[in-house]
Amino acid sequence: MFTFANNANCTHAQYSVRKYKHMKFLFIIILAFAFNAALGQTNLISFSGHSTAEGLNQPIRSTQDQGVNGIEVSYHFDAAVQTELINKSEVFQQLSIKDFSHIQEVGRPAMPAHIDLVAIPEGADYELVISHDVALVRSGFQIYPALQPARDTEGAPEPEFEIDRDFYKTNALYPSEPVTIKGIIKIRGLRYAMVQISPIQYNPSTGQIFMHENLNFELRFSGANRFIDCSQHSKHALSVLSNFPINGQSIKKEEQKYFINNALPLTTGNSKNYIIITHANFLAAADSLAKWKRQMGYTVEVVSQSSWTTAQVRNAVHSRYANWTPKPDYMVIIGD
Known part of the structure; x- marks a missing residue:
């Protein structure tokens, strides 16, 4: 049991405790203010034109797999998250969509984007066809640029701010199309198209964003009658290859048909x-x-x-x- 020597000491101790709590409270307020000043406010913006979005829902994707003839893909978007970011008193906005990443061209606007892998039949030619509704246009944006990837090393500094000032003067949409083929990759001889979906386009010069509530694309194939020669691959390899693309069911059907007819592959x-x-x-x-x-x-x-x-x-x-x-x-x- 502890006792104070006299009332004066007791009063002084109580005052010190109150002063400490008061200073701690002020420190928390200052820290919160500094944090908010760096991040700014966050809110939802609707793709449909409503003043506010009802919630941040996952984009809805539907597909119609037509086998070796192609695939039709439809996307519907409800809302995006808008976050203010401040760099040396310059205010930017970062736009995010649930389950989407961002275009990583360092110094250029980090627009929300997602890659769909689409398997291309063996020897086929392909054609991308895009359709979408009239874009909703919003003004007053300066989109935050993409930075270098953060290093996964303990103690490594955060990526430095980088911006391509010349690009931000460009009077053109970025990306130029809401759906593009970014490249073709090949895994065990099977080609995959890397289809980039970018439902928000941006004009850096005017500060306008163009929001596509509904995006549709079709990847058409011609000149092929199969996706892959199943005899060249094990069951395990075929199951892996069919798990990558959004039209993987077509590969699974070929695999199932092959192993029904070839119980013991040569x-x-x-x-x-x-x-x-x-x-x-x-x-x-x-x-x-x-x-x-x-x-x-x-x-x-x-x-x-x-x-x-x-x-x-x-x-x-x-x-x-x-x-x-x-x-x-x-x-x-x-x-x-």
């Missing part, structure tokens, strides 16, 4: 699931890994040499991939 070239590349010094470890994988049901080949060059490793893998049917699924390198 294998050539001593095909294996696993390739293990190793130095002779680590052969025992490689053999142990191979034994474990075989117990799990995989087929494995261990390739060992007393020395390796980069070209030799590449050739060892490429030659097996080119000559084996089905293609190998995994490759492991053991060394130091």
